[in-house]
Amino acid sequence: MRKTDILILGNGAAGSSAAFAAKQTAPELNVLVLSKEDEPVYSAPALPDLLSGELTRAQVTVSPWDDYRNAGIEALCASAVRIDAGTRTVILENGGEVSYGELILATGSQPIRLRKMQGTGLPGNFVMKTIADVEDMAAYGGSRAVVVGSGAIGIEGSMALKARGFEQVVMVEALEWLSPKSLDRATSDELKAKLESFGVKVLTGEAVQGVLGETKVEGVRTEKRDIPCDLILWGIGMRPDTELAKAAGIECGASGAILTDDHMRTNLPHVYACGDCTESVDVFSGQRGAYLFWEPARRGGAAAGVNAAEEGQDVRQENRPRVFLGTTPFFLTNKGGLSILAMGRTEAQLAEGRGTVLEEKKDGVYRRLLFEDGKLAGAQMLGTLEDADLFAAQIRKNAMQREDTWDLTEPVPNLEQLSLQEAVFFLRKQRRNAFSK
Amino acid sequence: MKRVTFDPYRCDLCGVCSAACSLVKTGKFDASQSRIRIETAGSRVPLRAAVCRHCEEPACVTACMRGIIDQDPQTGLVTRRHDGCFRCAACAVSCPAGACVLDEALNAFTACDLCGGDPLCVKVCLTGALRFEDDAENSAHLRALYAEKMFEEREELPGELTDAQWEEICSILNAEGLSVAPDELRRGCR
């Protein structure tokens, strides 16, 4: 039986961050990463660029295998089938066993597939989760695509397919507007127009009812029409991959993802979890849920790695981040002439009667700022990233304001009478004032 | 670690730091490509320097969707690989200092790399507004400034650069292998 001090299941953003952080914290500990894919960690947000051909395979790799070797991290391509937390052992698919000192679960997420729907098993159905998915899609070819879903994968996938030279790209969204979790309807309308100007046809409020074709995908049937196509890209969401954890008795939250404390510890001793498979707090709304984003996965992964290494080594190093305070979800796309940034609350999430929304459309740029009690609570921007850092810091700070402390961020006065530009001037001035000693 | 720090009282907004930075990093004068930018209130009051702070827990490192921003575990220096940057702007959006710059030639976002440990902007700042020092030195300096203000013993504030100073800056740049004439430099700083 193999033995290791720290065992990490998963080699994505969270798993690899945990591995490197653990090794840096305690170089004398053995760190072993198990991965289902035989790939060093790569950038999932860059997959659309791999699909469009803008980036090569090497250019989406975050850390090549050499980095693992140089750091002294071992990696194995293997699937775990069971965790025995009592004996601190993980059983592998090939029958092998690994005993661990500390275990970090970074099993990530799986794209949701509508297996019961007719035709979803035919060739021509694709998701975009791994490099292999992208390569399969690229190899499959075709010239007409339907993209189902309007999240990051839907939007970036549509653009990438268009850039790849597809003649027809149709995006189908069952809900009333695009990315309703991140965007307001007005922003969605602007985005829709932008996407159509790039040649992507956008259909909203149309649920997909089935896939047409006998031996391969030939079209998509929605509530309103049949759309002929060669391939379908499904981007209807991700589900945390927690089968192993649940079977081992690790507690999961209402979202179905693993519950951890702010040190990424699960309810079982010596077991940590991080990344897409965990539940976290959205600091903007205060709500717990499974938020599947790149940045918190890396941050949480690093925290899990540091904490596991310190537990294994029983030494605290001062200069390592070890606490994970939550997710700050950013909807950010900036490629191929399309830039979308949405952060903070949407109009529907503003407290009743306390919200103000300002918007501005100028020279192909759309900006929308959402305020609660005169303080910035959300921002949605299309075609520009100007002042994005200012807004991001303000929104996060306002959302994280502690109770029973002085709130030095003064509300924007007479907000209702201001234009968006005037409100931005006020916010800039407020920021500058902090430095006008 | 040592960082580039800024004393607004001593800055006369001559623009030499940005000009020299863009020259050494891109080969031409272009303030928009400079890794350091002096922020002002209105047009004449210097406030702060927007330059990479090499944070202890850098937001850009985890935000980078390509994973090509790293932090040296020993020195704490934040380093960037530029190949494969797909300009998602996550670093720029999350940076608390507003220090990320889109380099047109590299076609990538970048930020101050401290010139490998001897920042040129500091060398060419003759007024002493920019300094390369650690936290304790910076803090002691600011405390001393405050105390001097308290007892009204402020040293003379810098005026406009003299011809001799422009020449001096040119000779500093020449020593770095950047040959520039004073007139050229003056134009570049505008």
Added chain:
Amino acid sequence: MMDTRTQRILYIDTQRCMGCRACETVCKLENDLPAGPRYTMVTEVETGTGLTEKLNFLPVPCQHCGDAPCVRACPTGALYKRADGIVLVEQSRCIGCHECLMACPFGVPQFGKNGRMTKCTMCVHRIDEGSLPACAANCPAEAILCDTPENISRILRQRYSGSASLYGPFSALLQEVAE
């Protein structure tokens, strides 16, 4: 609660400070500070020439400003102003970006070995127990006062009322002796 008039501040009576640095020492001990961070620091400034030449001392702890620039500048909300006005830092939120040091007019923010910001807490643990901050309690010249602006003003008026400029800093002492 948000009223700077009722907030406790640290006031330095520069007429009295003699540069003994007891505050620095006692602060380090009270807050168990290692080499590096200095919550307070006595700064020396020479003024005048010839007969008027003089060495002045100014201890610089955190001023716990009403409209604290550091709290405004902090991008993560790590710095905050407690309900009683004391400016504190929550290190787990700090990312060590140094924006506070750039904003602070007094150079107060300090950074320990962990790279996170740390600063004068006005000895918040002592305040909560009802006692004075270590520097104020241990200043042999009573140059450091910790109270509301109103009370400090009262103390200073008492201290210097009727004191002719002739005796300068010693007038209060003389008065005390006389009493």
